[in-house]
Amino acid sequence: MTLTTSVQTGARLRRGRRVSAAPRWLLILVEVAVPVLLIALWWIVSAGSTNTFFPPLSAIVSRLGELLTTPAFLGDIGLSVLNLVLSFLIATVVGVLLGCALGLIAPLSWFVEPTIHFFRAIPPVALVPIFVSLLGFGNGTRILSISLAALFPILISTIDGVRAGEPTLQMVGKVYRLTRAERLFQVTLPAASPRILSGMQVSLITAFVVMIASEMLGSSAGLGAATLLAQQSFAIADMWAGIIVLGVLGYLSTALFVLFRRAVLRWYIASQQLEKSE
Structure with missing residues (x-):
């Protein structure tokens, strides 16, 4: 019976894949x-434009x-990518850990959640001048501002994902006498991973926007600063070149994360396709 069910499930899944291909x-x-x-x-x-601002x-x-052959421009690109990746990783680690704590410990969430909702209502770009005023124009300030702006989508999605966990899965974990750490990593987080990764995708876009804003505000390094400096120096071709590179980086970062998300959630996507094919 188990073998028959497995064969039928595989056939339905293949039919679902053919339909969605x-x-x-x-x-x-x-x-x-x-x-x-x-x-x-x-x-x-x-092609025939004579407009200075639209070459x-x-x-x-x-x-x-x-x-792209100059070390300065390549260095600006590298610094921007480094700040984006580092800030996104910091926001992910802090957001998932804090989100799990708030999702599992109800009294703690009662005290902390109003503060979270207050700060997440503030536009992320508006936080950049505050950090610059308090901490200066260093690269650490930019990383901190990007990380904080990217934190809230991951934090909220983790809290919702942990709270929306299947009660049946939790009961099974208790029946098998799993420890709290085992239930967290083997039951709770896998069940919450679709929502967590969706929040991470939103967070990545937010981090990219704040990265550009933080570099344009009082910084002399980074792709955002190079683009703004070109505009202020009336080097319009350089400005457009910087904008194009920013667009390409934004597209590539999102595309890579989508591939990562599909790889991690392969089991979830397969189950959704199976449900649609039934």
């Missing part, structure tokens, strides 16, 4: 085609190629 390929095609069409349209429309795309691409 065409729309997925269509989405991938559209995702690739739309940017290509927009770039082609930009190239054509700007031809060919001139921007040429200037971008020159900048």
Whole structure:
């Protein structure tokens, strides 16, 4: 009976994959085609432009190629990526740990949650001037401001995910006499992982926006600072080149995280496809 059920489940899952394959390929095609069409349209429309603030795309691409050979521009890109990754990791570790504590310990959440909801209501970019005023313009200040802005989506999603855990799973954990640590890592966190990773994706976007803002505010290093300096120096081609690189970095960071999320939640995605195919 178990073998028959397993075969039937595998067949349903394969049918679900075949049904969803065409729309997925269509989405991938559209995702690739739309940017290509927009770039082609930009190239054509700007080809004969004489506007100082809207140079031809060919001139921007040429200037971008020159900048990518300079150590200063590559250093700005590297610093921005480093700040983003480090801040995101800090926000993830703190958010998941604190979220688990608040989700599992009700009295603690009663005291702390009003403060959390107060600070998360403040626009993340508005926190940057406060940290700069208190701590100065150092790179540590930028990392702290980015981490704090990215913390709240992960924290809230972790709290909700832990609280929404299946009571049946918790009962099974107790029946098998799992310790609290084993129930946390083997039952609670896996069940909450879809919500946690969704919060992390929102957090990554927030961290990217605050990273740019923190570099533009009183900093001389980083891609955001380089782009702002180019605008203030009327180096318009350099400004557009910086904007393009920022867009590419934002897209790549999101795309990489989506791949990571799919790999971690492969079991969850498979179960959802199985439910749809039934």
